[in-house]
Amino acid sequence: MGYGSIDSQRCRHRGGVRGAKDPAHISSANTTLRIVLKIGTKLLRAVQVAVIGIGLAAGTASAAHRDEHGLTLSFGLYTSSKPSAMVRKFRPIVSLLERKMSMRLGEPVRIRMQIAKNYQQGIDHLKVGKVDFSRFGPASFIQAKTANPDLQIIAIESKNRTKVVNGIIATGLHSSIRTLSDLKGQSFAFGNEQSTSGRYMAQQFLMKHGVTAKDLSRYEYLGRHDIVGTKVGVGDYAAGAMDESTFRRLLANGEKIRELARFPVVSTPWIAPSDMDPVVYSALKISLLEMNDAEAMLPLEINGFIQGTNNDYKVIADSMNSNHRFFSDDNREPVEWVLATRKDKKKNVASTE
Numbered sequence: 001m002g003y004g005s006i007d008s009q010r011c012r013h014r015g016g017v018r019g020a021k022d023p024a025h026i027s028s029a030n031t032t033l034r035i036v037l038k039i040g041t042k043l044l045r046a047v048q049v050a051v052i053g054i055g056l057a058a059g060t061a062s063a064a065h066r067d068e069h070g071l072t073l074s075f076g077l078y079t080s081s082k083p084s085a086m087v088r089k090f091r092p093i094v095s096l097l098e099r100k101m102s103m104r105l106g107e108p109v110r111i112r113m114q115i116a117k118n119y120q121q122g123i124d125h126l127k128v129g130k131v132d133f134s135r136f137g138p139a140s141f142i143q144a145k146t147a148n149p150d151l152q153i154i155a156i157e158s159k160n161r162t163k164v165v166n167g168i169i170a171t172g173l174h175s176s177i178r179t180l181s182d183l184k185g186q187s188f189a190f191g192n193e194q195s196t197s198g199r200y201m202a203q204q205f206l207m208k209h210g211v212t213a214k215d216l217s218r219y220e221y222l223g224r225h226d227i228v229g230t231k232v233g234v235g236d237y238a239a240g241a242m243d244e245s246t247f248r249r250l251l252a253n254g255e256k257i258r259e260l261a262r263f264p265v266v267s268t269p270w271i272a273p274s275d276m277d278p279v280v281y282s283a284l285k286i287s288l289l290e291m292n293d294a295e296a297m298l299p300l301e302i303n304g305f306i307q308g309t310n311n312d313y314k315v316i317a318d319s320m321n322s323n324h325r326f327f328s329d330d331n332r333e334p335v336e337w338v339l340a341t342r343k344d345k346k347k348n349v350a351s352t353e
Helices: 003-010 023-057 082-107 117-126 138-147 198-210 224-231 244-251 280-287 293-299 309-323
Strands: 065-066 072-078 111-117 133-135 151-157 164-172 188-191 218-221 239-243 255-265 269-272 305-306 338-339 348-351
Touching: 072 082, 072 117, 072 224, 082 111, 082 269, 111 117, 111 224, 111 338, 117 133, 117 138, 117 348, 138 198, 138 309, 164 224, 164 244, 188 224, 198 224, 198 239, 198 255, 218 269, 224 239, 224 244, 224 255, 239 244, 255 309, 255 338, 269 280, 280 305, 280 309
Parallel strands: 072 111, 072 133, 188 218, 188 239, 338 348
Antiparallel strands: 065 072, 133 269, 151 269, 151 305, 164 239, 164 255
16 A cells, blocks of 8 residues: 555545644645655665675776666676677577576676677776676686686586587588598698687697697688688688587588597687675576576577586696697696696696685
C-alpha cells in the first residue's frame, strides 16, 4: 500500500480518531517524510557503492563501477582474430553471463568487452586495472602471472570435461607437403610471438619431429591466427601454426588449407586479480562453472567450464623454457618461466595456488 492510500484513509476517519490533525498538516508531514526517505535511500546506496568500490579497487585500480543502473564490469580479450569477429564470437556467452550474474547478485550486471590490439596490451590492461577479468591464452597467463603472482584462475574452458584442446599445423590445400619432415627448406608462418599454439607449443612440436628454425627457409610472426591461415591458403607460406577453432572457421569460410598435423594444448583460462570483490568473483566463478547453454558456447567450440590450477599449465611453462632450443643461432640468455611457490623470489616465477 502506497503513502497516498494511507493518507486518504486517515483523512476519511479523522472524526473518530483522538487528536486527529488537519488534512493540510498531514499532507505536509507526509511530503517531508517522503523527502527524508528518498534522501536516506540515496545515502544508503552511496554507502553500498563506496564499500564495494573499496573492495574492487583495493591494491590496484579497477574498471568496475556501480551506479543506479547496477554493476558494470570490463572483460579483457586480445585479438587472435579480427576485433569484429571477436565481438561476434563472445557476445552470446557474455550476454548469458550478464543474466546469470544479475540473478546471483540481485542487481543488473553489464559486461563490457575490452579488446586489446595484441597479447602484450591485453596483459597490461589486466595489470593496470583497465579490465576486471580476462581470457588469456596459456602462455599469456604464465607471463601475466609472473608479473602478478596473485592472479587467480576463475575457470578453464572445457570440451567434454577435458582441459586439452588442439593446435594445428596447416598447409595449402594442394601442397605437396605430406609430413613434418617435408617442412625442411620451406617457409613457415607463426602467430603472435606470445602465442601458445601459434608459437610456443608449435615450435616445441616441430622440434620433437626434427624441425628447427635453421631447417626453415624463412619464418615470420604474423600476429593473428586468422592471418596465418589466410597467408598459407594463398601460398605466401608453405605452412603455419594456429589454434583448431580458427582453423575450423577458416575451412568453413572456404580457405584453401588442410591439416598437416595437430598437437595438444592446455585449454584457455579465464583469470582475475586477487583483489576482485569476493562476492562478484564468486558470482562470476559459479556462473561459469554452471554454464550449460550449448548455443552460447558454440562459437568458442566448448561445452562448459571446469576448475583449474596453476599446475595445469606447467607443460606450457616447460615449452616456454625450452623454446630457445628452437633457435640454434640464438645466443640470448633465455627467460625462465617457472610455475613455483611464492617463496621463490630469485627467479622469474609465477606462483602456484
